[in-house]
Amino acid sequence: MKKKYFITTYGCQLNVHESEKLAGILQNMGYTEANNIKTADVIIFNTCAIRGGAENRAMGNIGALKKYKLENKNKIIAVCGCMTQQKENADFIFKTFPFVDIIFGTTNIHLFQKFLEDREKTQKRQYDYSEDFNLKSENCPKYRTSGENAWVNIMQGCNNFCTYCIVPYVRGRERSKPQQDIITEIKELIKQKKYKKITLLGQNVNSYGNDTNQINFANLLKEICSLEGDFKLTFMTSHPKDLTSEVIDIIAQNDKMLKEIHLPIQSGSNKILKAMNRKYTVEKYLSIVEEIKSKIPNVRLTTDIIVGFPGETEQDFQNTCDLIKKVQYNGVFAFMYSKRKGTPAENMPNQVDEETKNQRVNEILKLTKENKKEN
């Protein structure tokens, strides 16, 4: 009988796609997907480090895996992702949860088959921590699990260092995948005819190509749109400081482009945007929104908001609410600021208390519901 795996994924689409790579490795080894965690021979937790709450939940859930190991000592438990790309967390898991067999981060996904085979051969726990940020996992086989949508990673890492964000520390600096590899991957997806939507992925897709001498993001979009086939193209995530008029024009003019843009604003206060190191102002952001709406009248515009960033006053928060009302987004994803160890915002003065953050996030939820009713 074939061995089975079960993967639990926390966090963003990038993690979902990385779980598709782990599944691809396992499928190539002859494993099949288990319907539930109990029947799996290999259990993987692919973790996220963006918010403290997600980390705590993941730690609690890892602890709860012990019972599966007690039921069957041959079950293999692996923990990977952004959380274990932080040495302190990886060490903690290794020491605290002796039933976890394999621990690795975001840099060494391509080595998962080796970790698994070594664990089975030697019965020794495998713990691999590396800060060698690379693009090697791009060559992993992929077992796609997102229906008609296919994720295509075009770059890894981020150079922006927003003061609240852990990503540049756990994903490294920007590395663009070679243009030819992207085109080959997409041509293969089109040939399979089952993917009607292709979503290009990256922490800041607009800076694609900045680290190499190859084409920029706008030209990459043009080249993909020129491929024959029945598919729609979209991307995430855009940084407002890097979204160019050229990219907006391509979305407006090309039938293959979905008329949607996710454009995180994070705050409607210039003081807070500066403290966040976002490198744009509210005025600049609104001018981009105006350009988008005038060129793409039926656009679906969504955003991310962080409430309770250190120093956010009631007035700063009300500015954010005003901006939401003004832009009339089709979707708003609001999050409470969460302290991340090692980021500049961790030690900023005037941290906002949890109750206020809660109230503010609920106010935004209410506001966006009202917006929807009016639309």
Ligand code: SF4
């Ligand atoms: S742009 Fe800012 S928020 Fe986005 S991944 Fe980079 S540092 Fe984090």
